[in-house]
Amino acid sequence: MRSLIPEFEALRARFPAGFASSLVLPCLRRIQEERGYVADEDVEELAAFLGVPAIQIEEVLTFYTQFRRRPVGRWHLQLCRNVSCSMRGGERLIEHLERRLGVRPGETTADGRFTLSTVECLGSCGTAPAMMVNERYVESLSAEAVDALLEELR
Numbered sequence: 001m002r003s004l005i006p007e008f009e010a011l012r013a014r015f016p017a018g019f020a021s022s023l024v025l026p027c028l029r030r031i032q033e034e035r036g037y038v039a040d041e042d043v044e045e046l047a048a049f050l051g052v053p054a055i056q057i058e059e060v061l062t063f064y065t066q067f068r069r070r071p072v073g074r075w076h077l078q079l080c081r082n083v084s085c086s087m088r089g090g091e092r093l094i095e096h097l098e099r100r101l102g103v104r105p106g107e108t109t110a111d112g113r114f115t116l117s118t119v120e121c122l123g124s125c126g127t128a129p130a131m132m133v134n135e136r137y138v139e140s141l142s143a144e145a146v147d148a149l150l151e152e153l154r
């Protein structure tokens, strides 16, 4: 996180005094962009930098599923398991991905290529079932589309 301090200082200068809590989300987003996840030491350092309790940062990290606390594979597949996606075959796609990759949600393939996760609504219900591949949305999925995607990403 230390390399981001100048950027965080500039961000803090744009906020009125006493609004350090408002910086937690944008700072965590940048930390994750840089490291790939938010480490325990990042939490401690950010808490010290902002002057907020570490538990406040932990609360944000546990509330928003977009934040990762562990390294993930080269490709992070986040498949929606909420109602619209489930009704349009999302559950079968999770099973399909488990079989294809040989991992369960929360796990990374042995070669470090893929991490499989299930998440709540991605806000793409109209094109369910939906999945995120790193920062990219992939929508109106089918088993065939998943297979083609995996080939593309190998």
Ligand code: FES
Residues within 6 Å of the ligand: 080, 081, 082, 083, 084, 085, 086, 120, 121, 122, 123, 124, 125, 128, 129, 130
């Ligand atoms: S239920 Fe899957 S995107 Fe909304």
